[in-house]
Amino acid sequence: xxxxxxxxxxxxxxxxxxxxxxxxxxxxxxxxxxxxxxxxxxxxxxxxxxxxxxxxxxxxxxxxxxxxxxxxxxxxxxxxx
Amino acid sequence: xxxxxxxxxxxxxxxxxxxxxxxxxxxxxxxxxxxxxxxxxxxxxxxxxxxxxxxxxxxxxxxxxxxxxxxxxxxxxxxxxxxxxxxxxxxxxxxxxxxxxxxxxxxxxxxxxxxxxxxxxxxxxxxxxxxxxxxxxxxxxxxxxxxxxxxxxxxxxxxxxxxxxxxxxxxxxxxxxxxxxxxxxxxxxxxxxxxxxxxxxxxxxxxxxxxxxxxxxxxxxxxxxxxxxxxxxxxxxxxxxxxxxxxxxxxxxxxxxxxxxxxxxxxxxxxxxxx
Numbered sequence: 001x002x003x004x005x006x007x008x009x010x011x012x013x014x015x016x017x018x019x020x021x022x023x024x025x026x027x028x029x030x031x032x033x034x035x036x037x038x039x040x041x042x043x044x045x046x047x048x049x050x051x052x053x054x055x056x057x058x059x060x061x062x063x064x065x066x067x068x069x070x071x072x073x074x075x076x077x078x079x080x081x
Numbered sequence: 082x083x084x085x086x087x088x089x090x091x092x093x094x095x096x097x098x099x100x101x102x103x104x105x106x107x108x109x110x111x112x113x114x115x116x117x118x119x120x121x122x123x124x125x126x127x128x129x130x131x132x133x134x135x136x137x138x139x140x141x142x143x144x145x146x147x148x149x150x151x152x153x154x155x156x157x158x159x160x161x162x163x164x165x166x167x168x169x170x171x172x173x174x175x176x177x178x179x180x181x182x183x184x185x186x187x188x189x190x191x192x193x194x195x196x197x198x199x200x201x202x203x204x205x206x207x208x209x210x211x212x213x214x215x216x217x218x219x220x221x222x223x224x225x226x227x228x229x230x231x232x233x234x235x236x237x238x239x240x241x242x243x244x245x246x247x248x249x250x251x252x253x254x255x256x257x258x259x260x261x262x263x264x265x266x267x268x269x270x271x272x273x274x275x276x277x278x279x280x281x282x283x284x285x286x287x288x289x290x291x292x293x294x295x296x297x298x299x300x301x302x303x304x305x306x307x308x309x310x311x312x313x314x315x316x317x318x319x320x321x322x323x324x325x326x327x328x329x330x331x332x333x334x335x336x337x338x339x340x341x342x343x344x345x346x347x348x349x350x351x352x353x354x355x356x
Contacts, residue, residue, distance in 0.1 A: 047107070050242040051136045054234075058250040063339055066257055070347040073356050 001046055009046070013039045026077055030068035037061040130320040132239045140244070141324040145303040149288050152331050156285045159338030163278070166350035178202040179212075197266070206264060206354040220262035227255040235332050239321060245328035249335030256340045265348055265355035274344075274352060277337050284334025288327045295323075303327075 016036035020029050037060030044053035105112030122135055122143070132138040140148050178187040178195050181203055189195065195202050231252035238244035260268035292303040300307035305323025309316045348355035 051134075051244070054242045054247050058247045058254075063250050063254055063257070063343075066254070066261075067342060067346060070343060070356055073347060074349055 006043075006046060009039055009042050013043070024079055026072045026075075026079060027069065030065055030072060033068060034061050034065035037064070129317065130324070131317045132321050132324060134239055134241065136242070137238050137244055137324060137328075138320075141327055142303075142305065142320055145292070145327070148327070148331065149292065149303070152285055152288055152334050155338050156281055156334055159281055159341045162342045162345050166345040167352075168350040172351055172353065174207065177205045177207055179205050204264075204266065208354075216262050220258050224255050224259055227258070228252055231255065231332075231336075235328060236325075238328055239324065245331030246335055248328075249332040250339055252332070252336040253339030253343075257343050260343070260347070261356055265344065265352070269344065269352060272340060277341050277344075280333050281337035281341060284330045284332070284337065287330030287333065291323060291326045291330070 013036060016032050016039060020032040020036060023029050023032065037056055041053045041056040041061060044050075044056055105114075109115065122139055126135045126138045127133060130138045130142055132142075173191075175191070176189045176194060178189060179185070179202065180187065181201060186205070187195075187202065195204075197204065231248045233248075234243035234251060235245055235248035238248070256268055256272050259271065291305070291308075295304045295307045296302050298307035298310050303323075305320045306316045307319075308323055309319040312319065312322070314322060344352060344355070
């Protein structure tokens with residue numbers, strides 16, 4: 001585990017999380033969630049739990065982003081608040 | 082209201098940060114998790130189950146009940162998506178067709194349709210009508226490799242990271258990529274709704290069925306050792322093959338449920354037009 005890399009990825013996780021709740025465009029929010037999941041996947045891989053990282057990559061960053069995009073496609077792209 | 086929410090989030094975040102002080106340090110050899118439970122599994126897994134990847138053997142064998150009910154939860158999620166969203170009535174709007182050789186778009190009003198299998202016309206969606214040869218060709222080449230990789234993840238779950246859940250998600254994603262690159266009807270022609278529902282149920286049935294088979298052979302529920310009585314391998318190998326069997330069940334259920342959720346969300350339950 002390299003501490004600098006770890007801190008860099010953790011910062012990116014927090015940035016992605018805050019951006020995902022503050023952005024108005026819901027499609028962008030879905031993509032940011034995907035980026036968040038991917039960063040979490042890297043963190044799991046750094047900590048040595050490769051199985052969890054694999055699940056996070058396939059479910060969190062892959063399929064759930066597609067589900068969000070599908071839901072945005074069928075509803076509206078902008079939030080009201 | 083927004084301010085109250087912000088304060089609540091900050092408070093619970095601070096409480097969580099405060100609680101992490103009591104945690105043992107990351108990778109601490111003297112922490113409770115590393116002194117009681119883990120050494121037992123790390124030392125005994127290979128000789129007891131013949132599976133090199135300890136995570137797989139813990140998930141599917143030592144903690145088999147957990148994984149069984151996880152699969153049931155996935156199945157329930159897919160079925161509730163189906164029940165909430167599925168609509169069987171056709172949407173009352175005009176349909177669009179493309180004449181394949183000339184590229185002219187035709188608008189057919191009301192109830193009338195051109196047969197789906199027509200060689201001269203192909204149906205296109207009302208709001209999303211891409212015709213991209215590159216994306217179609219690339220995804221057509223990619224899909225078999227994605228599916229092969231998914232099967233590899235399933236079959237190689239004993240030795241390396243992976244297993245039924247991840248493999249199933251990847252296999253389901255291959256159908257989703259087909260639906261995105263072509264259109265929803267192409268994907269549904271290859272993977273019908275009826276097959277989808279049956280496979281979702283079959284996956285859970287395989288899992289619970291292997292457990293019940295162990296029960297019938299005289300052991301406890303999900304105690305794969307007993308499979309050695311009817312199959313030609315010894316008791317330790319039987320546990321490895323039992324794990325492979327239930328992982329296959331998880332694979333089938335997860336794959337079918339992923340496709341089911343995607344199709345129902347993207348077409349508003351009509352299974353007609355979609356991304």
